[in-house]
Amino acid sequence: MKNDRPTGDIATALSLVTGATILGGIVLACRKPHVPVKKPQATVAAARRLNRAAGTLAASVLIDSAIEHYRGNFHNKAMITPLVTASLSLAASLHGTADSKGEAHVIRDLIYAGAGLTGLVGTGFHIFNISKKPGGLSWQNLFYSAPLGAPAAISLSGMLGFLSERLRDSHPDMPPKILGIPAGRVIGVMTSLGLMGTVAESGLLHFRGAYHNPAMYLPVTMPPVAAALLGASALGPIRRHGRLTRWWLRATALLGFAGTGFHAVGVARGMGGWRNWRQNLVDGPPIPAPPSFTGLAMAGLAALALLEDHPDD
């Protein structure tokens, strides 16, 4: 049986590159002259809400990947990467949330881009990891090997942050656009896709748990509706379902927190309960995972606000 694992080195190299990029960015940012621009308040507010959403996702990823990679004993040095990027993304998001200036921030930008990249690379690693397991792309490996969907969450955080920066960058006198498309629509569609991805991940893991508790159906029923409503608003006429969409997104945001509560109860139900936390925190339902729904719902709300502030139809 082959047991050499070259991935460790590749990953270390990659994290070095990422680190260097970020560092370079910091240097660049320090040199950039500061030109204040006046932006409509609403756009900046939306951008800050996106930062908050990105931060919520980053926090969820940070703790979740810390626990999961601790289980994996960090046997591969690259497993530290998501912790670093998620921390940076969280920091950038906190900074962005507090920042009411109407322009993008180079460091935040770089960090967000790095987060997006990390997620992609991570997905690659996880696919590689699964392909090495006997059975290949089987249910068994989807359940228990490196989770395919998890790294995408850090990408989502990066993406939301990146979009937030684009918002701040948009032309002050026109409705905000990203790549020439109304910003609300872009963010709405991306968030909607992100929600569906997260639904798939929780669907997979709840299937692994055999939906033993009816509440486990909530994250595979509520968020898809939110995603559909948001997607419909982002792609079609905005006003039709505005109120419903908003309330549904709010409920989804709450669901994320409620999920954490449910998962905490699940951990307590493990053998030995909290006294056996070193096992149950890792083997039990992941406490930090559900708030990723909250983060995405927050982004959806921001998109919805943009769409309503700048109706383009």
Added chain:
Amino acid sequence: MTDRYPGYDVLAKRRTPSWNEPTRQVVNRRLAVPREPRYLTPPLFTVLDAVCQRILPQPTDRPPVPLAALVDDKLFTGLQDGFRYARMPDQGEAWRRGLAGLEEAAEAHYRLCFVKLSGEQQDDILRRMERGELSGGALGDMPATLFFEHRLILDIVTVYYAHPTAWSEMGYGGPASPRGYVRMGLDRRDPWEAAEAHDGDETKARLENGFVG
């Protein structure tokens, strides 16, 4: 024998979630087994003791396992296997005959009692029994090989590997309830499992084994 799991002591986990109350009581009782014979006569017990040292020579750097006392305890409490070969007497009788048979063989071959023999000589007698070369006398109609394999070896090996000293030396995680294990894959160790010393990193393993709780 080099220490593969330096510094690992399974008893260090006794107060952690890896041990439940029934397990603590069971192991406490085992560690406190009376060292004097309660079933065998003292002369036979000394033969048993000598046999045990040949069957399972003990590590010098870990607490010794009172093998003979543990075998005697099994006979005393009458814990049975659930079966008996048709050609074998019950376990107590088998042990009495078997030990007496060894004593007789020692006299016959070396004109000394078993405990006075050198290690090699004792092994020689034991091998003769294993090969079925001893018969009659105190053994009676009990087949020597059957006694050796299914009574003598089985009982001694069982009590040794049911003892924490053995668990520690072989790096076995030991009792595991309510806490079980998390890291299931190859080459993965939970923080409460023994760390193995690989070439040149004995210090690292020793350090990790200091934290197995």
Added chain:
Amino acid sequence: MSADPFLSDPFAAPRAIGGRAPDVMKAGGWLPMKQHDNNEEVDFVVIGTGAGGGPLIARLAEQGFSVIGFDAGAYFRPLEDFASDEIEQQKLYWLDERIIDGANPIRMGGKNSGKAVGGSTVHFAMVSLRFRPEWFKSHSLLGYGADWPLDWREMWDYYARAEKALSISGPVRYPWGPKRPRYPYRAHELNGAAEILARGAEAMGYQWTATPLATVSAPHGDSPPCVYRGFCRFGCSTNAKQSQLVTFIPRGIAAGAEIRDLAMVGRIETGPDGRATGVHYHREGRWRFQKARNVIVAGYAIETPRLLLASANDRYPDGLANSSGLVGKNLMTQSNQAVFGVMDKEVRWNKGPPSLSITEHWNYEDRKDFHGGYCWMAQGPLPVEWATIVAGSRKRWGAPLREEMMRYNHQVGLKMVGEMLPDERNRVTLTDEVDQYGLRIPRITYSWGDNDKALIQHALGEMERSLDLVGAKDIFRQEDDTNHLAGTARMGSDARSSVVNADCRSWDIPNLWICDGSIFPTMGGVNPSLTITAISLRTADRIKALAKRGEL
């Protein structure tokens, strides 16, 4: 037994008494239990509360019959009574003396028989497999053994019900046999030993799968998910294991069944009309008699024939239900040989249930020159068992034994479960020695046939090749092991060649039933308990149907 005043001794006195039974899910907990008087003629007495007895006790009670389940063993609460210890937990086994002989004597005790409320399922390894459909007609379809009077399609339904009732955790897709519904719970994560099996199977081009196990991978009722402690064969102190003790027995009690623990049945009484009238049992120091309209024997393949033979009387001088002369004959066990080796990597095979992966390749492949099939599974023996294997199979003692034991965490193994063919010379008889109750102890005679030996050699070769392909070193064979029992009261379609009919009803005495592993006409190449449970569920339904038609 224990110094802690909170913990009581399950052996000191019966626990299921005084209108209550232990709540197995809570230390010190109790459940209300209905009780019957000895003189009350109950509808059913069930002797044995294991894979065969448990489901019947529950289902009959749920159908409104009055039922008493007797077990010679203790009524454990796993949370407070089970230690993580190979020696202490022998209290789950049937350790009363039995004489073994023949060319290949079967070692009893922990290898094959339990003595506890819940029977052998309290310490079984939880592997829950279905028969290959053809095995129900192995004589007519495959040319060996005997046909069962059951149809596999009907069995497929009952398997599904058994799997549901036991919350089996199994793979999303099972690679062999006809389609089956999805297992109620998802399969468990593989441990290192299971991964080695998988890699070996893939290297040979065979399919493999995560094993369907009766231990939950997610919470179920009061059962927390499995914590992978690996002491399954010594009782699950987590209560993740879905033994009869935590599934059907509590269900039965809730439905009004009574359980009598530490109650050894010594004799079944028959009346002037030749029908069974009740059972003599030993409890709390003396013999008692319980009246019953029907008696169901479910004591497994040694105790069932022992009880039937010991109940001989003037009317039935050869023992009850024995007009065919087959009671005690055709005893079967399963070949349980293994191949072991050492890996460079740390495997730590004691983590998790022992048999997390399996290949049934040779159960479904007929191109071979012997009858019957076999599967093999990953292994994870704990130190005492491992030491006895090394000492026994490699004849090691002294320093070489200790040296070899040091490799424990690197060891891997594959263990077969193979079909042995029925042979009338393999049998259970009574000796003149008596046990602690004054009952004659059984003699178990067993010799392997040529086909058995050929199958074993084939399997050993295959398993060895598989381990070799994954780079295991210092490979050796464990040649002599057997596990699981069946036969001794086979079912069939006529009274001359079998003891019971398809409904597990004895041909000779209409109110005497036998429903446990003893009724197997052939053994099959998979672990037997799921089949026993499925048949038990079927029997309960049949009894209901017969009762409705007034044919009890």
